[in-house]
Amino acid sequence: MFRGNHPAKIDEKGRLKLPSAFKQLAESAQVNEFYVTSVEGDFAQIWPLPEWQKREDQLAASSEFEEAARKYLARTSYWGQQVELDAQSRIVLPQLLRKSAGLDDVEVTVIGMRDHIEVHNRQKFEAALQAESFTADDRRTMAELLRRKD
Template identity: 35%
Template structure:
């Protein structure tokens, strides 16, 4: 499964995201309806939605590390602070935890961006500012195996 592209979506008044159909179908087909919703950024600047089996693979890798590894512990602190296990409902909606919803400015229209094995949900203005602030350089492109 590769999740790719970007689709506009909306956070409703109850804080739920209706996952765009193309992304929902790909996730459900390969992984079921279980999700882990979090942020990797200490400021929670955007939401990451992982199919639960993908997140469990990440956890297995982290479990192989020393429990005193400082980066491992920092990662777990951030992802647990913002994280929640969730389930897609029958209409393809998922609740974004209020703490993360506030930090990531998840209100109204948002962009759902495919990131190969997970989804990113961005406030449009934040996403555009990030793209403009950190343009992809020719050197960086050369470092990619494409």
């Protein structure tokens, strides 16, 4: 399970060194292939390939939401690329996505989102955090979610 924030930088060849905590999780799950994608092109998502395949299987089994699933897959395929972790624990982010998300030659924040990782332009991400406060309604919603029993 991916957690936390790990500031990093994308190198001149578009490679991101996977934070050591995330690398250890991938190694323990014997994962060295990933799917790098986005829905809107505003940040990168890095999915361990088995997790991405589960997502694709869920979408394929869902006839109720066919049009939304088709749109989602078209977008994630447009921005997406299957990659392999290299010997130095780096992942290449697709050039098209790097350009769209503003990830070239900038500080990035690498955030664990449970089953995948997000890579954001750090400056843009921090500005968005400040612009979108965590409201009292958000706190109430979170309290309700945490009180629920399975």
